[in-house]
Amino acid sequence: MAKTKTTAKSKRDAKPVKRTAKKPVQPAAHAAAAGSRPLRVGLIGAGWISTVHYDALKAIGGCEVVAQADIDPDRLKAFGESRPVRDYYPSHHELLKRKDIDVVTVAVPNRLHAPLTLDVLKAGKHVIVEKPLCLTIAEAEEIVDLSRRKGLVVGYGEELCYVPKFVRMKQIADSGALGDVYMVKQTEKHSGPYSPWFWTREGAGGGILMDMGCHAIEFCRWFMGKKPIKSVWAHCAKYLHTWAEVEDHVILTFEFADGALAHVESSWALQGGMASRAEAYGTKGVIYGDLLQGMGLACFTPDGYPEMPGNRALVGGPAACGWTVPDYEWLWNNGYPQEMRDFLDCIRTGGTPIESAQDGLEVLEIMLAAYHSAGTGKRVALPFRPNLSIPVDLWLSPRQDL
Template sequence: MKEIKVGMIGSGFIARVHCQALATLPGVRVTAQCSPNEQRRLAFVKELGISESYPDHRQLLAEAGVDVVVVATPNHLHAPMALDVISAGKHVIMEKPLCLTLDQADQIIDAARRQGVLVAYAEELCFVPKYLRAKELADAGAVGQVYRVNQVEKHEGPYSPWFWQTRQAGGGILMDMGCHSIEFARWFLGKPPVRAVTAWMDTVLHGDKTEMEDDVIVLLEFATGQTALLESSWALLGGMDSITHVFGTAGVIHADLLKGMGLQVYSQPGYGEYAPATRGWSYPDYEWSWQNGYPQEDAHFIECIRTGTQPAESADDGRAVLEIMLACYASAASGRRIELPYRPPPVAAPVEIWLQSRRGAAGGK
């Protein structure tokens, strides 16, 4: 079996998660990493045993001899870096969100098609063992005809300061965690077209750090008549929630990602990357990465590279999620239900659709 060599762009939390997940896979090795911050870069490669380190991703692409590259950077860098990776003839694993505009998404999809490389969209919720089992049960008819999926992801706030910045993040909690819930609902229901979106959002807790949204509720209407009610928040004090409810005509499924295989811990200072969210009672997993689907998604992507098959979560899915998020911002800005397909006005960051309306309302007072 030919060894697959992986390059990692990024040195933050999610880059570390992917490196650790890839290290569990036979015939796969992260051989190169890049980050412009020398101190972070050198500490990262030392910790994870990576042999090559570069200050610039273009140098990595030219010199490292990798087969696939993981883009695990702040959101505004996703599109330009993905296009550089694709232009170099490398497969790419894209962290969410895919990018910030539909034009960028189309460029990524078209470039990958022309170059004959694969683009995997890293949505780990579609690989979570507990959620896979829930989908198996639903698909087998255990709860009758599924008519609604509810999905909740909440905690106290992001782990890195760039998430608060409009230019770098492109949006608040919707772009950070709402994208998970959107793609989870699409995947769980078999990816039927989304017919319309209604969204509500506000900045309820973190107005001292950002003008972007930190609390969101989204209602998706699918062409099948099914619906999804999604809640995403950086405003949950006292822990974390990651919960799914599946409602059918003959039953219901409740899946709490943080319980069932977790420990019960009380910690006054909190711990780990999400220290603020782990103060008080929490339920840490004994094998967090596996329970959250990271090794499974990376294993699937590597197998697609070996076999030349399209990944289950691709750039097309990332584009679909981005279009829905753009429609969410438009809905929250206008107070109206937005039908899809939706093409937004030209904005530098998706959240600007909502922020422009909010600033206008404030200025009119």
């Protein structure tokens, strides 16, 4: 692959490189434009989660990944060696000039979510953006407002709500088999991410809460029917990665308006693998769901093993060492193809995905309240929509005036 500059400053630079190997527009108009032909997808970002998006899109069919943008040519080259894309660009602006692209995925560091998502919407394209939606309430409101005015679908990247095991849990609870569900719990833990930007307050906006706590928060909201939330209490800490700028452990509880509770524990401080578990307690019964147990294997090896197609035991690592639970259907068991299928179906029909920009906004509000609670030691009532640029600062530099 030829070396490419990170910015396109000439017409020659703007060309894609071929790889071998005021009136609102209604969603229906965009759906009709797509018709029954395969939807054409562009990827922004060439990191690990973009490989998941690519694999999920390939798994469901009905679409074609036609272009990719990333400022790092080496990342693009590495991505293309295992997952070929026809055209690539050093700038997302050049990708967005393509008239033939219907849908764009945004998989970049957290601080870039809002500007890139807004650029995609301004270009008239549907978008799915990885969690968290963005870092500020103002950004989230702008994304929601612009998508509605332009009649475009925004998918919020929250795959836990598509996990088959958890979907079945919710079906059982919704049937009344557990009675009135008064508490739901979700726990997700591992020893921390590999990309350096995750550990920075400016790059990520926060630590484990912004990375995995958002999963658990939205799982609990979704499981309980997305009913109104009254208040949030949280505790943040740095237990294992004391050198980091952000927290590596969070516990939070939020109370729904009807008195039911949600309990979240998310951690980058777990030694010895990964854990992901959900529980729901009702007046007549209880149900537990472990994402890793019951669908995987049990394996110990000091030397580890390489990633295999559709099977990654630990996120981000070149090999999985020690005790692991290698999953033989990782992609589907984690809900990624189902998430993409829901999103693309909504583009074709003009519908709203299970996880939308509005959900991302509400999750962000809960995370902001959690950081404020952790900083002040107080329970925080909703609504809570402070004006600040970096969420974790509410914990690092507590403010009593909010």
